[in-house]
Amino acid sequence: MIARIWHGSTPIEKSADYLRLMRDVALPDYRSTPGNRGAYVLHREDGGVAHFITLTFWDSEQAIADFAGDDVTLAKYYDFDGDYLLEKELRVTHHDLYDR
Numbered sequence: 001m002i003a004r005i006w007h008g009s010t011p012i013e014k015s016a017d018y019l020r021l022m023r024d025v026a027l028p029d030y031r032s033t034p035g036n037r038g039a040y041v042l043h044r045e046d047g048g049v050a051h052f053i054t055l056t057f058w059d060s061e062q063a064i065a066d067f068a069g070d071d072v073t074l075a076k077y078y079d080f081d082g083d084y085l086l087e088k089e090l091r092v093t094h095h096d097l098y099d100r
Contacts, residue, residue: 001037001097004064006054006075010084015050018084019043022052025078030056035063049086057097064094 010018022041030039037057044051058064061072068076075092082088 001099002058002061002064003095003097004054004056004058004072004092005095006092007089008052008081008085009049010052010086012045012048012050014084015043015045018050018052021078021080021084022054025080026054029078030054030067033063033067035059035066061094068092 019041027039027041030036035058037059039054039056042053042055058067064072068074072094073091075089077088
């Protein structure tokens, strides 16, 4: 299994609305993709910035490509992201997951 990690940040005053969009749009999109084994959003506030990390689990690189496109290292963004994020980080990270 592969863990995919993305990071984004918003101003504090936009964080509640962004978290709602993550719950209502992004997480269902991840979870409805064949080969997705789970999707979670981690959230923390630091000073005037809210940080979001999506942690998703995938059966294979092909499943990730079906979700994010041929270059699986590129972050996938939604139409609303530009209204909230302080910057759009270009890349995500992938990690092999071992549960034993």
